[in-house]
Amino acid sequence: MAVVDAGPALVEPATAPxxxxxxxxxxxxxxxxxxxxxxxxxxxxxxxxxxVPPPIGGSVLESYLPAFSPGHLLGTDPNGNDILARILYxxxxxxxxxxxxxxxxLLVGGTLGALSGFAGGVVDTVIxxxxxxxxxxxxxxxxxxxxxxxxxSQTNTILALAFFSIPAFARISRAATLRxxxxxxxxxAGLCGTPGWRILLRxxxxxxxxxxxxxxxxxxxxxIVIEGALSFLGLGIPPPAPSWGNMIAQGQQSISATPxxxxxxxxxxxxxxxAFNLLGESLRARWSGR
Amino acid sequence: MTASxxxxxxxxxxxxxxxxxxxxxxxxxLLAVPIVLGVxxxxxxxxxxxxxxxxxxxxxxxxxxxxxxxxxxxxxxDRPAVLRYLDWLGGAVTGDLGQxxxxxQPVTDLLGxxxxxxxxxxxxxxxxxxxxxxxxxxxxxxxPNRLFDRISMVVSxxxxxxxxxxxALLLVLVFAVQMAVLPAIGFVPxxxxxxxxxxxxxxxxxxIAFPLYCFYTRFLRGDLVDQLQGExxxxxARAKGIGPWQVxxxxxxxxxxxxxxxxxxxxxxxxxGGTVIVEQIFALPGIGQLMLQAINTRDFxxxxxxxxxxxxxxxxxxxxxxxxxxxLDPRIRYGSR
Numbered sequence: 001m002a003v004v005d006a007g008p009a010l011v012e013p014a015t016a017p018x019x020x021x022x023x024x025x026x027x028x029x030x031x032x033x034x035x036x037x038x039x040x041x042x043x044x045x046x047x048x049x050x051x052v053p054p055p056i057g058g059s060v061l062e063s064y065l066p067a068f069s070p071g072h073l074l075g076t077d078p079n080g081n082d083i084l085a086r087i088l089y090x091x092x093x094x095x096x097x098x099x100x101x102x103x104x105x106l107l108v109g110g111t112l113g114a115l116s117g118f119a120g121g122v123v124d125t126v127i128x129x130x131x132x133x134x135x136x137x138x139x140x141x142x143x144x145x146x147x148x149x150x151x152x153s154q155t156n157t158i159l160a161l162a163f164f165s166i167p168a169f170a171r172i173s174r175a176a177t178l179r180x181x182x183x184x185x186x187x188x189a190g191l192c193g194t195p196g197w198r199i200l201l202r203x204x205x206x207x208x209x210x211x212x213x214x215x216x217x218x219x220x221x222x223x224i225v226i227e228g229a230l231s232f233l234g235l236g237i238p239p240p241a242p243s244w245g246n247m248i249a250q251g252q253q254s255i256s257a258t259p260x261x262x263x264x265x266x267x268x269x270x271x272x273x274x275a276f277n278l279l280g281e282s283l284r285a286r287w288s289g290r
Numbered sequence: 291m292t293a294s295x296x297x298x299x300x301x302x303x304x305x306x307x308x309x310x311x312x313x314x315x316x317x318x319x320l321l322a323v324p325i326v327l328g329v330x331x332x333x334x335x336x337x338x339x340x341x342x343x344x345x346x347x348x349x350x351x352x353x354x355x356x357x358x359x360x361x362x363x364x365x366x367x368d369r370p371a372v373l374r375y376l377d378w379l380g381g382a383v384t385g386d387l388g389q390x391x392x393x394x395q396p397v398t399d400l401l402g403x404x405x406x407x408x409x410x411x412x413x414x415x416x417x418x419x420x421x422x423x424x425x426x427x428x429x430x431x432x433x434p435n436r437l438f439d440r441i442s443m444v445v446s447x448x449x450x451x452x453x454x455x456x457x458a459l460l461l462v463l464v465f466a467v468q469m470a471v472l473p474a475i476g477f478v479p480x481x482x483x484x485x486x487x488x489x490x491x492x493x494x495x496x497x498i499a500f501p502l503y504c505f506y507t508r509f510l511r512g513d514l515v516d517q518l519q520g521e522x523x524x525x526x527a528r529a530k531g532i533g534p535w536q537v538x539x540x541x542x543x544x545x546x547x548x549x550x551x552x553x554x555x556x557x558x559x560x561x562x563g564g565t566v567i568v569e570q571i572f573a574l575p576g577i578g579q580l581m582l583q584a585i586n587t588r589d590f591x592x593x594x595x596x597x598x599x600x601x602x603x604x605x606x607x608x609x610x611x612x613x614x615x616x617x618l619d620p621r622i623r624y625g626s627r
Contacts (some may be wrong), residue, residue: 129324190435233570266456288497
């Protein structure tokens, strides 16, 4: 729920035209923000307060139970594990991976991009060339190679994905900083003798933050999808630990007999990504004043 | 290509070749070289970090250390990484990408067939997505915020939130399992008839095309509406009494096409890597599947080649977008910008 409250507060730096949207605009932010909060709450608090069975260690005798079976609201998977429990625990790892990857991208990439755009010259060229290589690099390849070499795990998934969120954030941060540099208040700050690091911290950072946070929301959706893809290929969260991706992969093997095994985790994945995308879009609409 | 630019400059040949647009392309091409080099070095480095030797993997766990050692010597794996990279690079610039460690076939042979399959998949996806996105965006931008526009926007933001593997499985569920009208997996080569080939490609191409369609529709519609609302040339055209459809198609769309071309160029690069998972689901023998297999069998030579191919395609796609710019936009062609 905290996220909902944070919604309007975050919008404070918005420019005037965005305000005219009124309650429709706030609703466009509040509804997806509420959905995100609800999903996070369900995944992290749900298993603690609801009578949900453990996500692993089920009995084969209870495999393939249909939905609404006693004790198993969504039924069970081929190993007799409760599907709802696996979705909730799987959501935990998806959200942890997505938040961490985007935070790393926001902090490291955001700093690099702002530095690059603010300093210009050689610093800019060097940073952007290195990032160009990373951008040209097919991301899935490195992620697969890292997963293969270090062994699939949550930490390695985060590391591999962070590699690609950094250049993406850096590009946006640099473009935003370049636009900012042209504005009079930046010149004023420079003329006042404010040191460069202070300008970056006090003037640049707060002004590029909205754009970066907006991209971060879209990034959450992207990372959740890629993490699912890795787990789907067996290189992300290793089974038996649950993840939406490996649940879908497991369901695929019996898709004609028990399609619901694919449908449940897919639906949850879709709704979560949709919520983040809608949130990102409506924040962007507000902040760009369109 | 660089050669032709230089030649054009010196000979003062056809005006197009000496134009600022071509000079821009030449410059971009030169900038692309370090990027492709960087990607190949990074890949080589990452692949070398992977513990466990390829020889061990090839021979299986029962192999004696002596056997592993012998195979390492045979494959040249005992030499320093820098030397091996330089060897590889020397071969690569002359068109020799080495031999697969597993099948011992030349990598270029392996890539050839695979690239054709992935290429067909990507081309089909682009034709479908662009072919549908342009009319949808035009119709939507014709009357912004009316019913059609609203519906198409809801469809596209929904479509953008569907992971392609989820969409692929959904398509399998509906068209292969429930309705049984299309094959769930497998690939029929073009040599066995166009109809069968397209049938086997329909679901995978649709799985890739739908998110692209949504993305392009959204992008183009947004750009068109911006052009129609804010640009002076639109006001001029309207003042001349040109009909709304004419203004939309012949004026606004021609300008919006530039943004679309950039986006398509960027997508094309990332897409060829993005086919991995769809090829895996539908068991298509494309380059993505080849790479996934090669990673699992530690066939580094093949992985290296695949990655470089991806990088080259990405860079070329961006370059092509730049070239198209120069062809389409007189301001760039004549350098008045």
